Amino acid sequence: MNKSTGRVTLPSEQNFLNETKELMERWGADALRDSDGTKLDDEIKQLDAKIYTTYFVARGNNEFAEQHPEETQQLYLMSQFNTAKDKSLEIDFLKGYFEDQIKPDYIHNPKEWWEVINRTTGDVVDPANWEVKQETNQVIINQAEPWHEYTVSFLAYMIWDPTHMYNHITNNWGDKPHDIPFDARQPFSNQFMKDYLENWLKENPDTDVVRFTTFFYHFTLIFDNLGKEKFVDWFGYGASVSVAALEAFAQEKGYRLRPEDIVDRGYYNSSFRVPTKAYLDYIDFIQQFVAKEVKELVSLVHDQDKEAMMFLGDNWIGTEPYGEYFKETGIDAVVGSVGDGTTLRLISDIPHVSYTEGRFLPYFFPDTFYEGNNPAIEANENWLAARRALMRSPLDRIGYGGYLSLAYKFPEFVDYVEKVTDEFRDIYDTIKGVKPYTGLNVAVLNAWGKIRTWQTHMVAHGKWYKQAYSYHGITEALSGMAVDVSFISFDDIINNGVPEEVDVIINAGDAGTSFSGGEHWKNEKVTATLREWVYNGGGLIGVGEPSAIHHQGRYFQLANVLGVDKELGYSLSTNKYFTEEADSHFITEDVSTFNFGEGMKNVYALSEDTDIIVHTEDGVHLSSTTFGEGRGVYIAGIPYSYENTRLLLRAIYYSAGKEEQWKIWQSSNLNCEVHAYPSINKYAIINNSNVEQVTDVYDGNGNKSTITLQPSEIKWEEEQHEG
Numbered sequence: 235m236n237k238s239t240g241r242v243t244l245p246s247e248q249n250f251l252n253e254t255k256e257l258m259e260r261w262g263a264d265a266l267r268d269s270d271g272t273k274l275d276d277e278i279k280q281l282d283a284k285i286y287t288t289y290f291v292a293r294g295n296n297e298f299a300e301q302h303p304e305e306t307q308q309l310y311l312m313s314q315f316n317t318a319k320d321k322s323l324e325i326d327f328l329k330g331y332f333e334d335q336i337k338p339d340y341i342h343n344p345k346e347w348w349e350v351i352n353r354t355t356g357d358v359v360d361p362a363n364w365e366v367k368q369e370t371n372q373v374i375i376n377q378a379e380p381w382h383e384y385t386v387s388f389l390a391y392m393i394w395d396p397t398h399m400y401n402h403i404t405n406n407w408g409d410k411p412h413d414i415p416f417d418a419r420q421p422f423s424n425q426f427m428k429d430y431l432e433n434w435l436k437e438n439p440d441t442d443v444v445r446f447t448t449f450f451y452h453f454t455l456i457f458d459n460l461g462k463e464k465f466v467d468w469f470g471y472g473a474s475v476s477v478a479a480l481e482a483f484a485q486e487k488g489y490r491l492r493p494e495d496i497v498d499r500g501y502y503n504s505s506f507r508v509p510t511k512a513y514l515d516y517i518d519f520i521q522q523f524v525a526k527e528v529k530e531l532v533s534l535v536h537d538q539d540k541e542a543m544m545f546l547g548d549n550w551i552g553t554e555p556y557g558e559y560f561k562e563t564g565i566d567a568v569v570g571s572v573g574d575g576t577t578l579r580l581i582s583d584i585p586h587v588s589y590t591e592g593r594f595l596p597y598f599f600p601d602t603f604y605e606g607n608n609p610a611i612e613a614n615e616n617w618l619a620a621r622r623a624l625m626r627s628p629l630d631r632i633g634y635g636g637y638l639s640l641a642y643k644f645p646e647f648v649d650y651v652e653k654v655t656d657e658f659r660d661i662y663d664t665i666k667g668v669k670p671y672t673g674l675n676v677a678v679l680n681a682w683g684k685i686r687t688w689q690t691h692m693v694a695h696g697k698w699y700k701q702a703y704s705y706h707g708i709t710e711a712l713s714g715m716a717v718d719v720s721f722i723s724f725d726d727i728i729n730n731g732v733p734e735e736v737d738v739i740i741n742a743g744d745a746g747t748s749f750s751g752g753e754h755w756k757n758e759k760v761t762a763t764l765r766e767w768v769y770n771g772g773g774l775i776g777v778g779e780p781s782a783i784h785h786q787g788r789y790f791q792l793a794n795v796l797g798v799d800k801e802l803g804y805s806l807s808t809n810k811y812f813t814e815e816a817d818s819h820f821i822t823e824d825v826s827t828f829n830f831g832e833g834m835k836n837v838y839a840l841s842e843d844t845d846i847i848v849h850t851e852d853g854v855h856l857s858s859t860t861f862g863e864g865r866g867v868y869i870a871g872i873p874y875s876y877e878n879t880r881l882l883l884r885a886i887y888y889s890a891g892k893e894e895q896w897k898i899w900q901s902s903n904l905n906c907e908v909h910a911y912p913s914i915n916k917y918a919i920i921n922n923s924n925v926e927q928v929t930d931v932y933d934g935n936g937n938k939s940t941i942t943l944q945p946s947e948i949k950w951e952e953e954q955h956e957g
Contacts, residue, residue: 238659240264243286243569243591243633245598247272253642254278260648261655267445269635270401279440287441289434291427291531292450292549293395293413298426304341305420306391308476310496311336311456313386315353318378325373327386330464332457334412335399339389340368342477347389349493350375354382385500387493392473396455397548403461404601415549418450418527419478431531435538443541445569449528450474451520451551454502468695469505469686471513471551472496474520483519491516505692508681508752517554524552525559532564543591546570546581547695556687561586569593569633573616573696574874575623575713576706580688582627589630592620594654598636603644610650617654618922618946621661622714625909625918626670628662657948664916664950671899671910671917671934674737674890675718678709681748683723688713690721690742690749704831704871705742705749705778711872711879714907716899717886724754732767737890739764742777742872745789755783755791768795769862773889775882777869778834796866797844797859801836812839812846819847820893821858821867821884824904829878830855831871856881858888865889876904876922897936903929906943910934915953921946 239262246254246266257263258281267286268274279285292307293299299306313327328338339347344366350359350373363377373386398413416423435444454470457463475496484490495512496503503513535542544553544565554560555568570581572592581590595616596602596609603609632655634641641647680690691706693699699706712719722733732739743749754760761781768774774795781792784802793799801810822828828848837853839846848856855870867885872878887896899910899917906929910917917934921927921943928942934953943949 238262238656238663241631241659241662242655243267243631244283245269245272245633245635245638246274246278247638248275250639250642251275251277254638255281257638257642257648258283260652262659263633263655265443265631265633267633267635269637270398270447271405271407272637276440284442285440286443286445286543287438288447289431289444290413290447291431292418292423293398293415295416295426295430296411296414298423298430299414299416302416302420302422303391305416305423306393307415307417307451307473308339308389308391309336309454309456309472310387310475310493311390312497312500313373313388315383315385317383318375318380320380321376321378323375323378323384325375325384325386326371327373327388328371330459332459332461332464334461335392335394335396335457336390337393338368338371339391339477340366342389344388347477347480347493348373349387351385351387351494352379352382353385353499354379359384387497389475389477389493392452396452396457399457400455404599415452415473417476417478419476419482419523424527428530428534431534435534435540441540443543443567444535445543445545446531447545448547448549449531449544449553450524450549452549453547453551465502466694467502467504468547468692469551469689470502471517471520472502474551479520479523482523483516486519487515505682505686505689506747506749508746508748508754518558520552521554521557521559525562528553528563528565532566536564541566543567543569546584554685555584557685567591567630569631571595571695572620572629572632574619574710576688576709577696578620578623578629579627579713582623582629583687591631591633592629593633593635594620598634598638598641600640603637603640608646609641609644610647613647613650613654614924614946618924619710621657621920622907622922624658624661625665625907625920626714626716628666630662630666632658661948664914664918665911668911668914671716671912672718673716673895673898674886674892675720675735676712676738676740676886677720677722677733677736678712679722679724679727679739679741679751680743681724681751681754682721683726684721687721700832701744703873704833707831707872707874707878708740708742708777708882710874711882715879715883715886716907716909717883724751724757724760727763728757728759731763732772736772737892738773738775738886739767740775740777741780742775743779745779745782750779750782752783755781756785761791764792765795765861768864768866771863771891773865773867773886773891775867775869775885775889777872780868792866793840795859795861795864796857796868797841797861798837798839798854798857798868800834801838801853810838812842812844813849814846815849816845816847819845819858820888821856821881822847823884824902825877825881825884827877828855828881829873829875830869831873834870837868837870858885863891865891880904897932897938899934900932901929902931903927905929908932910953912953917951917953919943919949919951921948
């Protein structure tokens with residue numbers, strides 16, 4: 235592979251000029267950036283590279299924030315559940331919260347903006363029956379029902395930005411002042427943000443790219459009394475709430491939100507919750523406001539002939555890159571953290587920008603770069619996971635973040651990144667703008683649809699969760715598959731039916747969650763439309779508890795399409811006779827080990843027409859059935875692995891009835907994949923593992939050849955056309 239340069243962004247810092255020049259040359263970097271907690275020397279800024287400068291719109295100016303405490307960002311929080319033992323109940327509503335991060339809002343009347351709820355009955359307690367003791371941060375309920383539980387939903391000011399707090403604690407910044415976030419919706423803050431940016435742009439002529447990190451509202455991140463994360467939702471709109479916002483919402487939408495619409499019984503409208511109309515209205519309201527304000531800031535940047543880049547994280551709430559208003563912002567580029575293939579596609583597929591950039595892991599922080607640890611291992615895992623997705627939808631740039639001086643101390647890591655950057659540029663130069671071969675079109679159906687493209691089953695960005703990994707494996711597998719992927723909602727089905735180009739629909743998740751669908755499955759238009767579509771030849775794959783809600787004698791509302799249902803304990807008196815596994819099946823033809831993750835118990839076959847592929851004493855884990863001209867496939871769970879990627883891909887081909895097309899641009903070895911680019915007559919065989927692999931490769935005509943690949947190798951071949 236020839237040494238190449240460009241398309242790589244390097245973090246740097248003060249007093250690190252010579253080392254920066256060395257790594258720029260080795261990694262082929264053409265851009266330099268600072269990070270939260272670092273600055274670039276003037277000498278570094280004069281190097282032959284684009285200069286990215288991190289810019290915080292709504293924090294980092296404490297002098298202003300302290301002059302306008304009433305414009306500090308706000309959020310609704312809920313107290314712990316408290317049990318009344320008699321008619322009087324005292325609730326310490328801050329108990330369990332980190333008081334360095336928040337303080338109650340006593341500027342606005344609690345009787346108007348707070349809410350006390352009897353959680354045993356769900357009734358709102360009359361404000362006349364409770365009072366606030368400001369000096370002790372307590373709510374006193376005077377007419378409580380003994381042995382009922384109560385909560386307080388209260389407005390608070392967020393007096394320490396969550397990301398700054400995390401970085402402060404992680405890097406032991408000691409007595410460094412806490413960044414106070416201020417609110418773009420407030421008059422003084424709104425004007426200050428624009429005036430400050432305008433002056434800053436003039437004072438920073440060496441900056442080429444303003445890296446907004448990000449704009450106004452942080453995703454919901456609340457810490458507990460020990461300074462540890464208490465609640466984190468990477469999609470949460472909790473920190474966008476204010477009295478001003480609530481009043482503007484009521485004027486625009488024609489009704490007023492309750493505190494309960496935001497705290498949501500303590501679930502805070504996490505993305506796993508089926509969103510209510512009120513919450514969807516609120517998201518839409520915030521997005522419109524944010525897009526309008528972002529556009530003004532971006533225009534100021536463009537007026538100074540600089541680029542505006544958005545970091546997809548931190549204060550990204552309201553920018554929703556797959557939302558309706560993002561295109562109106564005028565943002566030039568988006569950069570985000572790449573933790574796997576899913577997060578890469580989340581960034582690389584973003585529309586309406588000139589280029590996308592991925593910040594690869596690990597972050598150059600002391601929690602990874604410490605004596606005795608080998609960060610090259612994590613870098614290798616991260617690259618191999620992301621590379622699959624890169625072959626389908628390449629980023630325009632890659633980079634890293636943190637303290638470059640830390641990374642420099644690890645020669646093996648430096649060597650590995652040099653290989654990664656060269657390989658990235660080779661891939662990009664070969665396939666950027668070239669449509670890869672696509673065998674089938676797959677749609678993921680959930681309550682969010684397009685707005686959460688590549689964002690299903692995420693809690694905190696890119697992190698593993700016990701209750702989610704068995705489903706997150708679906709998007710991770712899809713991210714590097716030779717299929718086109720779209721994300722559709724139940725409203726899409728109701729209003730427009732199934733898109734004509736879709737071959738297979740996947741519905742996956744635990745019952746009641748937004749990703750399975752919850753109450754949406756009671757809508758007769760949804761179930762009838764999907765039954766008709768499958769009957770006429772479509773393919774449906776259900777994972778976990780698909781179409782699940784107990785209704786009219788069914789739990790899986792599409793049980794007749796999937797050929798299975800789940801026993802809830804209501805029909806134990808009805809015998810389930812069908813447990814015999816099929817001798818063989820297309821779906822498992824080259825998969826010998828099965829991992830269904832957390833799995834699902836008590837799923838049973840409806841009749842002998844269901845082909846049971848994997849069955850244990852816990853029930854059906856993998857099955858298929860025909861429904862008219864179409865097919866349904868049930869899978870208990872799909873954690874990400876090479877075996878499960880193959881199993882899911884086979885299930886997609888089988889449910890679509892396209893088994894005869896399987897041996898087109900295909901690898902016989904689970905550890906390898908083939909990516910073809912017919913318009914340039916090239917294809918790539920990639921080894922996703924760290925050991926040598928031998929595989930049969932089937933080209934676009936189904937012809938077979940045998941190839942040996944070195945650990946993690948990519949081998950490019952010219953497509954041979956039959957004469």
